[in-house]
Amino acid sequence: MSLRLYDTRTRTVRPLEPVRSGHVGVYVCGPTVQAAPHVGHLRSAVALDVLHRWLLTRGESVTFVRNVTDVDDKIIHDAAHNDEPWWALSNRMTRAFDDAYDAVQVLRPTIDPRVTGHLPQIIALIERIIERGHAYASGGDVYLAVRSAPDYGVLSNQSLDALQASDKAVPHGHTGEKRDLLDFALWKGAKEGEPSWPSPWGPGRPGWHIECSAMAVEYLGEEFDVHAGGLDLVFPHHENEVAQSTCAGHPFARLWLHHGLVNAGGGEKMSKSLGNSITVADALTTTRPQVLRYGLGAAHYRSSMEWSAQVAAEAEAAYGRIETFVRNASEATAGVEPGEPKASWDEFAAALDDDLGVPQALAVVHSGVRAGNALLAAGELPALAATLAVVRRMLSVLALDPVEQWPGSTRELTPVVDGLVALAVEARAQARTRKDWAQADAIRDRLTAAGIVLEDTADGVRWRIQ
Ligand SMILES: [Zn+2]
Numbered sequence: 001m002s003l004r005l006y007d008t009r010t011r012t013v014r015p016l017e018p019v020r021s022g023h024v025g026v027y028v029c030g031p032t033v034q035a036a037p038h039v040g041h042l043r044s045a046v047a048l049d050v051l052h053r054w055l056l057t058r059g060e061s062v063t064f065v066r067n068v069t070d071v072d073d074k075i076i077h078d079a080a081h082n083d084e085p086w087w088a089l090s091n092r093m094t095r096a097f098d099d100a101y102d103a104v105q106v107l108r109p110t111i112d113p114r115v116t117g118h119l120p121q122i123i124a125l126i127e128r129i130i131e132r133g134h135a136y137a138s139g140g141d142v143y144l145a146v147r148s149a150p151d152y153g154v155l156s157n158q159s160l161d162a163l164q165a166s167d168k169a170v171p172h173g174h175t176g177e178k179r180d181l182l183d184f185a186l187w188k189g190a191k192e193g194e195p196s197w198p199s200p201w202g203p204g205r206p207g208w209h210i211e212c213s214a215m216a217v218e219y220l221g222e223e224f225d226v227h228a229g230g231l232d233l234v235f236p237h238h239e240n241e242v243a244q245s246t247c248a249g250h251p252f253a254r255l256w257l258h259h260g261l262v263n264a265g266g267g268e269k270m271s272k273s274l275g276n277s278i279t280v281a282d283a284l285t286t287t288r289p290q291v292l293r294y295g296l297g298a299a300h301y302r303s304s305m306e307w308s309a310q311v312a313a314e315a316e317a318a319y320g321r322i323e324t325f326v327r328n329a330s331e332a333t334a335g336v337e338p339g340e341p342k343a344s345w346d347e348f349a350a351a352l353d354d355d356l357g358v359p360q361a362l363a364v365v366h367s368g369v370r371a372g373n374a375l376l377a378a379g380e381l382p383a384l385a386a387t388l389a390v391v392r393r394m395l396s397v398l399a400l401d402p403v404e405q406w407p408g409s410t411r412e413l414t415p416v417v418d419g420l421v422a423l424a425v426e427a428r429a430q431a432r433t434r435k436d437w438a439q440a441d442a443i444r445d446r447l448t449a450a451g452i453v454l455e456d457t458a459d460g461v462r463w464r465i466q
Contacts, residue, residue, distance in 0.1 A: 033093035038277035135249035139176030140189020227253035339382030343368025
């Protein structure tokens, strides 16, 4: 395939070579549904949505799996704090995440499996790892024996000795005793008052890492193409996924793709626990969803970025130039036969093929917009029609086409319509004052014909759309 991606494991940009030609399986570590989504979550979704859409544009059939971690320590803790059941909190937040993804037109995944729906697969995988001698039960828990795993540290490029020396490397246990500080829990024995499921090792629940190893294999097979997630997941989460899966004898992911994080200013990662996050709902009160999508997607997926009022304003200005061009060019070229375009699809495609180079791809879009504006000014309509078509095809890949993907900007039009209706209402009131009933009725009829209904209320005249 012509698409090349940066692979964290080999630390090189290399061609994506699918296990099955014509089909690409992608597994994304989705959210832990503990609290409302913030713009960092959305940046992750938009970055990987570009991968999803580009694969589809290239004619691949894609199985896109994004899991939902719907039970974990943080959810249990926060739900207890809110005095609501853990499952109610995770259900509520799963919906909030879906709404946020929908708001910026992130394609729905092929499947979004939940941990709580995959206990049999998780337990079977743990049993397999134990049988192969790489995990052991202890006091109701099960631990992976890290020193028995081949090449542990290969993904995050760390040696076992360096890990042993650093306390960040020691994932905490639960109730049992670990044989080695480096070992991590595959299964956590139940604690008082916590949700639990029956297992061969007693009641408990899965450790965080094992869910992804189990669900990826369930939907994509023992070997699949791309495993993706945020840079903050490389260690320990993804390193542990590699260890579990290799210990189970699964080749697992061929390519590991990691995106950068959103900083809240001062280089600090945006996160709920740091209390510096901007929720998607808040961002959408000041920024149009298409502009949020543009702004979050404009930086290269591997770079870290900030989200601020200034970044939003720059995105509004840049996307506004695209919208204005598409609107003006569409009006000018209605019914015109296209000629030779002054925008290059090949350059755009080459940019995306090169490790999803969205900044370069957007530069090609903007250069097409500038060329199109010049054609519009010169009245060269056939070339303009062709340029518009190419620019819209590029925008469509990025889910930024103002016509197809973001039709009808009702948010912007509401104040305009308000002003116009107020004008008509005033004219009608003046007609009534001078007892010109025919004119007053005519104004009302014209408004009715336009689909606007006037209601005379005690607080004055109100309008609504029929
Ligand atoms: Zn995961």
